[in-house]
Amino acid sequence: MDLVYDYLENKLKLVKEDKIVVGVSTGSDSMCLLYILMELRKKIGFSIIVAHINHNKREESKEEEKFIENYSKEHDLIFEKYKIEHYEKTNFQKYAREIRYKFYEDLINKYNATYLMTAHHGDDLIETIMMRLVRGSTLKGYKGISLETKKSNYMIVRPLLFVTKEDINLFDKVNNIPYYVDKTNFSSKYTRNRYRENIIPFLHEEASNVHLKFLKYSLLMEECDNFVENVLDKAYKNIYKDNKLDIRKFEKEDIFIKKLLLERIINDLYTDVSVITSKHIELLLELIKKSKSGSLMNLPLGVEAIVDYDYLLFKVTKNENEDYCYELKDNLVIPNGMKFVKLETLENGNDTLHLSSKDVCLPLYVRNKKAGDFIELKGTLGRKKVSDIFIDKKISSYKRHSYPVVVDSNGKIIWIPKLKKSKYDSQNREMCDIIFKCL
DSSP states (O other): OHHHHHIIIIISOOOTTOEEEEEOOSSHHHHHHHHHHHHHHHHHOOEEEEEEEEOOOSTHHHHHHHHHHHHHHHTTOEEEEEEOOOOOSSOHHHHHHHHHHHHHHHHHHHHTOSEEEOOOOHHHHHHHHHHHHHHOOOHHHHTOSOSEEEOSSOEEEOGGGGSOHHHHHHHHHHTTOOOOOOGGGGOTTSHHHHHHHHTHHHHHHHOTTHHHHHHHHHHHHHHHHHHHHHHHHHHHHHHEETTEEEHHHHTTSOHHHHHHHHHHHHHHHOSOGGGOOHHHHHHHHHHHHHOOTTOEEEEGGGEEEEEETTEEEEEEOOOTTSOOEEEOOTTEEOTTSOEEEEOSSOOOSTTEEEEOTTSSOSSOEEEEOOTTOEEEOSGGGOEEEHHHHHHHTTOOHHHHTTOEEEEOTTOOEEEETTTEEOTTOOOOTTTOOEEEEEO
Protein backbone atom coordinates (compact mmCIF):
# COMPACT_ATOMS: atom_id res chain seq x y z
CA MET A 1 0.00 0.00 0.00
CA ASP A 2 3.06 2.28 -0.06
CA LEU A 3 2.05 3.67 -3.47
CA VAL A 4 -1.42 4.54 -2.16
CA TYR A 5 -0.09 6.34 0.92
CA ASP A 6 2.55 8.14 -1.15
CA TYR A 7 -0.04 9.28 -3.69
CA LEU A 8 -2.43 10.65 -1.04
CA GLU A 9 0.26 12.39 1.02
CA ASN A 10 2.80 13.56 -1.54
CA LYS A 11 1.01 13.83 -4.89
CA LEU A 12 -2.56 14.68 -3.91
CA LYS A 13 -1.17 16.49 -0.86
CA LEU A 14 -4.15 16.23 1.46
CA VAL A 15 -4.39 18.98 4.07
CA LYS A 16 -6.27 19.54 7.32
CA GLU A 17 -8.94 21.71 5.66
CA ASP A 18 -9.96 18.97 3.20
CA LYS A 19 -13.33 17.26 3.49
CA ILE A 20 -13.54 13.84 1.87
CA VAL A 21 -16.72 11.99 0.91
CA VAL A 22 -15.84 8.29 0.61
CA GLY A 23 -18.19 5.71 -0.91
CA VAL A 24 -18.32 2.70 1.42
CA SER A 25 -20.24 -0.45 0.50
CA THR A 26 -18.76 -2.51 3.42
CA GLY A 27 -16.86 -4.71 0.94
CA SER A 28 -13.14 -5.43 1.34
CA ASP A 29 -12.12 -2.65 -1.09
CA SER A 30 -14.07 0.25 0.40
CA MET A 31 -13.30 -0.78 3.99
CA CYS A 32 -9.60 -0.86 3.04
CA LEU A 33 -9.81 2.67 1.61
CA LEU A 34 -11.70 3.92 4.66
CA TYR A 35 -9.05 2.44 6.98
CA ILE A 36 -6.23 4.14 5.04
CA LEU A 37 -8.02 7.50 5.20
CA MET A 38 -8.60 7.10 8.93
CA GLU A 39 -4.89 6.41 9.42
CA LEU A 40 -3.97 9.52 7.45
CA ARG A 41 -6.56 11.55 9.33
CA LYS A 42 -4.62 10.92 12.55
CA LYS A 43 -1.62 12.54 10.91
CA ILE A 44 -3.23 15.29 8.81
CA GLY A 45 -6.58 15.98 10.46
CA PHE A 46 -8.98 16.23 7.48
CA SER A 47 -12.70 15.36 7.74
CA ILE A 48 -14.25 12.12 6.46
CA ILE A 49 -17.88 11.69 5.40
CA VAL A 50 -18.90 8.03 4.96
CA ALA A 51 -21.49 7.65 2.16
CA HIS A 52 -23.34 4.33 2.10
CA ILE A 53 -25.90 3.21 -0.49
CA ASN A 54 -28.32 0.41 0.45
CA HIS A 55 -29.16 -1.08 -2.95
CA ASN A 56 -31.97 -3.06 -1.36
CA LYS A 57 -31.34 -6.12 -3.57
CA ARG A 58 -30.01 -8.60 -0.99
CA GLU A 59 -31.11 -9.73 2.47
CA GLU A 60 -27.69 -8.82 3.87
CA SER A 61 -28.16 -5.14 2.92
CA LYS A 62 -29.88 -4.24 6.21
CA GLU A 63 -27.13 -5.83 8.26
CA GLU A 64 -24.39 -4.13 6.23
CA GLU A 65 -26.06 -0.74 6.59
CA LYS A 66 -26.32 -1.13 10.36
CA PHE A 67 -22.71 -2.30 10.58
CA ILE A 68 -21.20 0.66 8.72
CA GLU A 69 -23.41 3.12 10.61
CA ASN A 70 -22.15 1.77 13.97
CA TYR A 71 -18.57 1.55 12.65
CA SER A 72 -18.70 5.23 11.65
CA LYS A 73 -19.96 6.27 15.08
CA GLU A 74 -17.25 4.26 16.83
CA HIS A 75 -14.53 5.94 14.75
CA ASP A 76 -15.95 9.48 14.89
CA LEU A 77 -16.88 9.61 11.21
CA ILE A 78 -19.76 11.55 9.69
CA PHE A 79 -22.23 8.99 8.33
CA GLU A 80 -24.77 9.45 5.53
CA LYS A 81 -26.93 6.75 3.97
CA TYR A 82 -29.39 6.36 1.13
CA LYS A 83 -31.72 3.45 0.40
CA ILE A 84 -32.97 2.73 -3.12
CA GLU A 85 -36.63 1.84 -2.63
CA HIS A 86 -37.39 0.78 -6.19
CA TYR A 87 -35.69 0.56 -9.56
CA GLU A 88 -36.81 1.92 -12.91
CA LYS A 89 -37.43 -0.61 -15.66
CA THR A 90 -33.99 -0.15 -17.11
CA ASN A 91 -30.44 -1.43 -16.80
CA PHE A 92 -29.93 -2.11 -13.08
CA GLN A 93 -26.21 -1.30 -13.04
CA LYS A 94 -26.67 1.95 -15.00
CA TYR A 95 -29.59 3.12 -12.85
CA ALA A 96 -27.82 2.25 -9.58
CA ARG A 97 -24.72 4.16 -10.70
CA GLU A 98 -26.77 7.25 -11.54
CA ILE A 99 -28.46 7.15 -8.11
CA ARG A 100 -25.12 6.57 -6.38
CA TYR A 101 -23.33 9.53 -7.93
CA LYS A 102 -26.33 11.81 -7.46
CA PHE A 103 -26.20 10.94 -3.74
CA TYR A 104 -22.45 11.61 -3.64
CA GLU A 105 -22.85 15.00 -5.33
CA ASP A 106 -25.57 15.99 -2.87
CA LEU A 107 -23.16 15.24 -0.03
CA ILE A 108 -20.33 17.13 -1.74
CA ASN A 109 -22.57 20.20 -1.83
CA LYS A 110 -23.95 19.67 1.68
CA TYR A 111 -20.51 19.51 3.31
CA ASN A 112 -18.65 21.68 0.77
CA ALA A 113 -16.29 18.72 0.29
CA THR A 114 -13.11 18.88 -1.77
CA TYR A 115 -12.87 15.19 -2.74
CA LEU A 116 -15.03 12.19 -3.53
CA MET A 117 -13.08 8.94 -3.15
CA THR A 118 -14.15 5.53 -4.39
CA ALA A 119 -12.48 2.15 -3.93
CA HIS A 120 -11.91 1.09 -7.55
CA HIS A 121 -8.67 -0.90 -7.64
CA GLY A 122 -6.11 -2.02 -10.21
CA ASP A 123 -7.98 -5.17 -11.22
CA ASP A 124 -11.15 -3.12 -11.77
CA LEU A 125 -9.15 -0.94 -14.16
CA ILE A 126 -7.89 -3.96 -16.12
CA GLU A 127 -11.39 -5.42 -16.35
CA THR A 128 -12.88 -2.16 -17.58
CA ILE A 129 -10.24 -1.60 -20.25
CA MET A 130 -10.45 -5.19 -21.48
CA MET A 131 -14.25 -5.12 -21.63
CA ARG A 132 -14.26 -1.89 -23.62
CA LEU A 133 -11.61 -3.14 -26.02
CA VAL A 134 -13.71 -6.22 -26.72
CA ARG A 135 -17.04 -4.36 -26.90
CA GLY A 136 -15.69 -1.29 -28.70
CA SER A 137 -15.58 2.23 -27.29
CA THR A 138 -14.19 5.74 -27.81
CA LEU A 139 -10.80 7.26 -27.07
CA LYS A 140 -12.23 8.55 -23.80
CA GLY A 141 -13.74 5.15 -23.02
CA TYR A 142 -10.57 3.15 -23.72
CA LYS A 143 -8.74 4.83 -20.83
CA GLY A 144 -10.98 2.87 -18.45
CA ILE A 145 -11.22 4.28 -14.93
CA SER A 146 -9.50 7.61 -14.28
CA LEU A 147 -7.21 8.05 -11.31
CA GLU A 148 -8.50 11.62 -10.99
CA THR A 149 -11.60 13.24 -12.47
CA LYS A 150 -11.89 17.00 -12.04
CA LYS A 151 -15.36 18.43 -11.47
CA SER A 152 -16.40 22.06 -11.18
CA ASN A 153 -16.07 22.24 -7.39
CA TYR A 154 -14.43 18.96 -6.35
CA MET A 155 -12.35 16.04 -7.58
CA ILE A 156 -13.14 12.33 -7.82
CA VAL A 157 -10.12 10.28 -6.76
CA ARG A 158 -9.53 6.51 -6.92
CA PRO A 159 -6.39 5.88 -4.84
CA LEU A 160 -6.58 2.07 -4.89
CA LEU A 161 -5.83 1.88 -8.63
CA PHE A 162 -2.22 1.41 -7.55
CA VAL A 163 -2.99 -1.98 -5.95
CA THR A 164 -4.70 -5.27 -6.78
CA LYS A 165 -7.56 -7.14 -5.16
CA GLU A 166 -5.03 -9.56 -3.67
CA ASP A 167 -3.09 -6.65 -2.15
CA ILE A 168 -6.30 -5.32 -0.61
CA ASN A 169 -7.35 -8.66 0.88
CA LEU A 170 -3.90 -9.16 2.41
CA PHE A 171 -3.91 -5.61 3.83
CA ASP A 172 -7.35 -6.20 5.36
CA LYS A 173 -6.21 -9.43 6.93
CA VAL A 174 -3.00 -8.00 8.39
CA ASN A 175 -4.84 -5.00 9.86
CA ASN A 176 -7.92 -6.93 11.04
CA ILE A 177 -10.21 -4.76 8.91
CA PRO A 178 -13.81 -6.06 8.99
CA TYR A 179 -15.80 -6.33 5.77
CA TYR A 180 -18.70 -8.13 4.11
CA VAL A 181 -18.64 -10.30 1.00
CA ASP A 182 -21.21 -9.70 -1.74
CA LYS A 183 -21.86 -13.13 -3.30
CA THR A 184 -23.11 -11.58 -6.53
CA ASN A 185 -19.50 -10.59 -7.23
CA PHE A 186 -18.87 -14.24 -8.06
CA SER A 187 -21.87 -14.85 -10.32
CA SER A 188 -20.82 -15.78 -13.87
CA LYS A 189 -23.98 -14.20 -15.32
CA TYR A 190 -22.25 -10.80 -15.01
CA THR A 191 -19.76 -10.03 -17.81
CA ARG A 192 -17.31 -8.32 -15.45
CA ASN A 193 -17.17 -11.39 -13.21
CA ARG A 194 -16.23 -13.62 -16.13
CA TYR A 195 -13.30 -11.32 -16.92
CA ARG A 196 -12.40 -11.31 -13.23
CA GLU A 197 -12.37 -15.08 -13.03
CA ASN A 198 -10.71 -15.95 -16.34
CA ILE A 199 -8.64 -13.01 -17.62
CA ILE A 200 -7.22 -11.31 -14.52
CA PRO A 201 -5.40 -14.38 -13.06
CA PHE A 202 -3.77 -15.06 -16.44
CA LEU A 203 -2.52 -11.47 -16.78
CA HIS A 204 -1.07 -11.49 -13.25
CA GLU A 205 0.77 -14.72 -14.08
CA GLU A 206 2.30 -13.01 -17.10
CA ALA A 207 3.39 -9.97 -15.06
CA SER A 208 2.84 -9.50 -11.33
CA ASN A 209 2.65 -5.71 -11.71
CA VAL A 210 0.45 -5.78 -14.79
CA HIS A 211 -2.09 -3.49 -13.08
CA LEU A 212 0.52 -0.71 -12.94
CA LYS A 213 1.16 -1.14 -16.67
CA PHE A 214 -2.57 -0.79 -17.31
CA LEU A 215 -2.59 2.30 -15.10
CA LYS A 216 0.27 3.76 -17.14
CA TYR A 217 -1.69 2.99 -20.32
CA SER A 218 -4.80 4.63 -18.83
CA LEU A 219 -2.90 7.80 -17.91
CA LEU A 220 -1.34 7.95 -21.40
CA MET A 221 -4.77 7.58 -23.00
CA GLU A 222 -6.04 10.37 -20.77
CA GLU A 223 -3.23 12.66 -21.92
CA CYS A 224 -4.08 11.84 -25.55
CA ASP A 225 -7.76 12.48 -24.89
CA ASN A 226 -7.02 15.84 -23.23
CA PHE A 227 -4.90 16.88 -26.20
CA VAL A 228 -7.59 15.83 -28.69
CA GLU A 229 -10.30 17.58 -26.65
CA ASN A 230 -8.36 20.86 -26.86
CA VAL A 231 -8.07 20.51 -30.65
CA LEU A 232 -11.71 19.50 -30.85
CA ASP A 233 -12.89 22.48 -28.80
CA LYS A 234 -11.30 24.90 -31.28
CA ALA A 235 -12.68 23.06 -34.31
CA TYR A 236 -16.14 22.81 -32.76
CA LYS A 237 -16.37 26.56 -32.10
CA ASN A 238 -15.14 27.31 -35.62
CA ILE A 239 -17.30 24.82 -37.52
CA TYR A 240 -20.58 24.33 -35.63
CA LYS A 241 -22.88 27.17 -34.55
CA ASP A 242 -26.65 27.44 -34.04
CA ASN A 243 -27.24 23.79 -35.02
CA LYS A 244 -25.42 24.40 -38.34
CA LEU A 245 -22.23 22.67 -39.45
CA ASP A 246 -20.08 24.51 -42.00
CA ILE A 247 -19.36 21.78 -44.57
CA ARG A 248 -16.45 23.60 -46.26
CA LYS A 249 -14.58 24.02 -42.98
CA PHE A 250 -15.55 20.51 -41.84
CA GLU A 251 -14.08 18.88 -44.95
CA LYS A 252 -10.67 20.42 -44.23
CA GLU A 253 -10.38 18.48 -40.97
CA ASP A 254 -8.77 15.07 -40.50
CA ILE A 255 -11.24 12.15 -40.56
CA PHE A 256 -10.49 11.47 -36.88
CA ILE A 257 -11.55 15.01 -35.90
CA LYS A 258 -14.57 14.79 -38.23
CA LYS A 259 -15.91 11.76 -36.38
CA LEU A 260 -15.30 13.31 -32.98
CA LEU A 261 -17.02 16.53 -34.07
CA LEU A 262 -20.11 14.57 -35.08
CA GLU A 263 -20.02 12.70 -31.77
CA ARG A 264 -19.82 16.04 -29.93
CA ILE A 265 -22.82 17.36 -31.88
CA ILE A 266 -24.75 14.17 -31.07
CA ASN A 267 -23.98 14.72 -27.38
CA ASP A 268 -25.56 18.16 -27.68
CA LEU A 269 -28.67 16.86 -29.41
CA TYR A 270 -29.44 13.81 -27.26
CA THR A 271 -29.81 13.21 -23.55
CA ASP A 272 -29.33 9.47 -24.17
CA VAL A 273 -26.56 9.05 -26.75
CA SER A 274 -26.92 5.24 -26.68
CA VAL A 275 -29.55 5.57 -29.45
CA ILE A 276 -26.76 6.67 -31.81
CA THR A 277 -24.30 4.10 -33.14
CA SER A 278 -21.12 4.27 -35.20
CA LYS A 279 -23.32 3.44 -38.20
CA HIS A 280 -25.14 6.76 -37.81
CA ILE A 281 -21.80 8.61 -37.76
CA GLU A 282 -20.69 6.85 -40.95
CA LEU A 283 -23.99 7.72 -42.66
CA LEU A 284 -23.63 11.37 -41.63
CA LEU A 285 -20.12 11.45 -43.11
CA GLU A 286 -21.49 9.98 -46.32
CA LEU A 287 -24.28 12.58 -46.40
CA ILE A 288 -21.80 15.44 -45.91
CA LYS A 289 -19.45 14.07 -48.56
CA LYS A 290 -22.21 14.15 -51.19
CA SER A 291 -23.07 17.73 -50.18
CA LYS A 292 -26.16 17.78 -52.40
CA SER A 293 -28.48 20.52 -51.16
CA GLY A 294 -31.80 19.10 -49.98
CA SER A 295 -30.36 15.69 -49.05
CA LEU A 296 -31.83 14.52 -45.76
CA MET A 297 -31.09 11.88 -43.15
CA ASN A 298 -33.53 10.88 -40.41
CA LEU A 299 -31.81 10.28 -37.07
CA PRO A 300 -33.45 8.58 -34.05
CA LEU A 301 -36.03 10.35 -31.89
CA GLY A 302 -37.19 12.77 -34.56
CA VAL A 303 -33.91 14.51 -35.43
CA GLU A 304 -33.24 15.40 -39.08
CA ALA A 305 -29.87 16.17 -40.68
CA ILE A 306 -30.38 18.27 -43.83
CA VAL A 307 -27.83 19.51 -46.36
CA ASP A 308 -28.54 23.17 -47.13
CA TYR A 309 -25.92 24.26 -49.67
CA ASP A 310 -22.70 24.74 -47.64
CA TYR A 311 -24.23 23.75 -44.31
CA LEU A 312 -25.55 20.65 -42.57
CA LEU A 313 -28.54 21.57 -40.44
CA PHE A 314 -29.83 19.57 -37.48
CA LYS A 315 -33.55 19.90 -36.71
CA VAL A 316 -35.60 18.27 -33.96
CA THR A 317 -38.96 17.52 -35.58
CA LYS A 318 -40.68 14.79 -33.56
CA ASN A 319 -40.56 12.96 -30.27
CA GLU A 320 -39.53 9.31 -30.12
CA ASN A 321 -43.08 7.92 -29.94
CA GLU A 322 -44.50 9.74 -32.95
CA ASP A 323 -45.33 7.91 -36.17
CA TYR A 324 -43.33 8.39 -39.36
CA CYS A 325 -43.91 7.74 -43.05
CA TYR A 326 -41.42 8.33 -45.90
CA GLU A 327 -41.65 7.64 -49.60
CA LEU A 328 -39.29 4.79 -50.48
CA LYS A 329 -36.48 6.26 -52.53
CA ASP A 330 -32.85 5.50 -53.23
CA ASN A 331 -30.56 6.31 -50.27
CA LEU A 332 -33.44 6.81 -47.83
CA VAL A 333 -32.21 6.69 -44.22
CA ILE A 334 -34.82 6.24 -41.48
CA PRO A 335 -34.50 7.15 -37.77
CA ASN A 336 -33.14 3.80 -36.53
CA GLY A 337 -30.23 4.02 -39.00
CA MET A 338 -31.56 1.59 -41.63
CA LYS A 339 -30.75 2.69 -45.16
CA PHE A 340 -32.58 1.72 -48.36
CA VAL A 341 -30.75 1.62 -51.69
CA LYS A 342 -31.85 0.69 -55.21
CA LEU A 343 -30.25 -2.32 -56.90
CA GLU A 344 -29.99 -3.34 -60.54
CA THR A 345 -29.53 -7.06 -59.95
CA LEU A 346 -31.36 -9.68 -57.86
CA GLU A 347 -30.01 -10.73 -54.48
CA ASN A 348 -31.26 -13.32 -52.04
CA GLY A 349 -32.30 -12.73 -48.44
CA ASN A 350 -34.88 -10.87 -46.39
CA ASP A 351 -32.80 -7.71 -46.65
CA THR A 352 -33.70 -7.38 -50.36
CA LEU A 353 -37.09 -6.70 -51.98
CA HIS A 354 -37.95 -7.65 -55.57
CA LEU A 355 -41.19 -6.36 -57.08
CA SER A 356 -43.06 -5.97 -60.31
CA SER A 357 -44.72 -2.57 -60.45
CA LYS A 358 -47.78 -4.33 -61.96
CA ASP A 359 -48.42 -6.14 -58.66
CA VAL A 360 -48.45 -3.10 -56.34
CA CYS A 361 -49.81 0.41 -56.23
CA LEU A 362 -47.03 2.99 -56.43
CA PRO A 363 -45.40 4.91 -54.83
CA LEU A 364 -44.09 2.74 -52.01
CA TYR A 365 -43.73 4.04 -48.47
CA VAL A 366 -41.71 3.19 -45.37
CA ARG A 367 -43.58 3.69 -42.11
CA ASN A 368 -43.48 2.46 -38.54
CA LYS A 369 -45.47 -0.57 -37.44
CA LYS A 370 -49.06 0.03 -36.31
CA ALA A 371 -51.51 -1.99 -34.22
CA GLY A 372 -53.29 -4.66 -36.27
CA ASP A 373 -50.70 -4.75 -39.05
CA PHE A 374 -50.44 -8.06 -40.91
CA ILE A 375 -48.48 -9.34 -43.90
CA GLU A 376 -49.68 -11.78 -46.57
CA LEU A 377 -47.11 -14.54 -46.99
CA LYS A 378 -46.27 -16.69 -49.98
CA GLY A 379 -47.98 -19.96 -50.86
CA THR A 380 -50.19 -21.62 -48.26
CA LEU A 381 -48.72 -19.68 -45.32
CA GLY A 382 -51.63 -17.25 -45.30
CA ARG A 383 -51.25 -14.03 -43.41
CA LYS A 384 -49.48 -13.27 -40.16
CA LYS A 385 -49.53 -10.43 -37.66
CA VAL A 386 -46.46 -8.21 -37.80
CA SER A 387 -46.35 -8.22 -33.99
CA ASP A 388 -46.04 -12.05 -34.03
CA ILE A 389 -43.16 -11.84 -36.49
CA PHE A 390 -41.39 -9.38 -34.17
CA ILE A 391 -41.78 -11.88 -31.33
CA ASP A 392 -40.54 -14.78 -33.50
CA LYS A 393 -37.51 -12.76 -34.59
CA LYS A 394 -36.81 -11.57 -31.01
CA ILE A 395 -37.12 -7.85 -31.80
CA SER A 396 -36.89 -5.96 -28.50
CA SER A 397 -40.20 -4.52 -27.33
CA TYR A 398 -38.84 -0.96 -27.19
CA LYS A 399 -37.80 -1.19 -30.88
CA ARG A 400 -41.10 -2.50 -32.23
CA HIS A 401 -43.02 0.77 -32.51
CA SER A 402 -40.35 2.40 -34.66
CA TYR A 403 -39.40 -0.71 -36.70
CA PRO A 404 -40.15 -0.09 -40.40
CA VAL A 405 -42.57 -1.84 -42.72
CA VAL A 406 -42.81 -1.14 -46.46
CA VAL A 407 -46.30 -0.59 -47.86
CA ASP A 408 -47.77 0.32 -51.21
CA SER A 409 -50.17 3.23 -51.77
CA ASN A 410 -53.13 1.02 -50.84
CA GLY A 411 -51.56 0.27 -47.47
CA LYS A 412 -50.66 -3.36 -48.20
CA ILE A 413 -47.54 -4.46 -46.32
CA ILE A 414 -45.17 -5.93 -48.86
CA TRP A 415 -41.95 -6.16 -46.84
CA ILE A 416 -40.68 -6.14 -43.26
CA PRO A 417 -37.03 -5.24 -43.95
CA LYS A 418 -34.51 -7.89 -42.85
CA LEU A 419 -37.30 -10.03 -41.33
CA LYS A 420 -39.98 -11.18 -43.79
CA LYS A 421 -41.13 -10.71 -47.40
CA SER A 422 -44.72 -10.89 -48.63
CA LYS A 423 -46.34 -12.83 -51.45
CA TYR A 424 -45.73 -9.83 -53.70
CA ASP A 425 -41.97 -10.40 -53.70
CA SER A 426 -40.87 -11.90 -57.01
CA GLN A 427 -37.76 -13.82 -58.05
CA ASN A 428 -38.68 -13.67 -61.74
CA ARG A 429 -36.00 -11.55 -63.45
CA GLU A 430 -38.23 -10.66 -66.35
CA MET A 431 -40.98 -9.35 -64.06
CA CYS A 432 -38.85 -7.42 -61.53
CA ASP A 433 -38.48 -3.72 -62.14
CA ILE A 434 -38.22 -2.59 -58.50
CA ILE A 435 -35.34 -3.87 -56.34
CA PHE A 436 -34.42 -2.37 -52.98
CA LYS A 437 -31.94 -3.47 -50.37
CA CYS A 438 -32.01 -2.55 -46.68
CA LEU A 439 -28.59 -1.93 -45.12
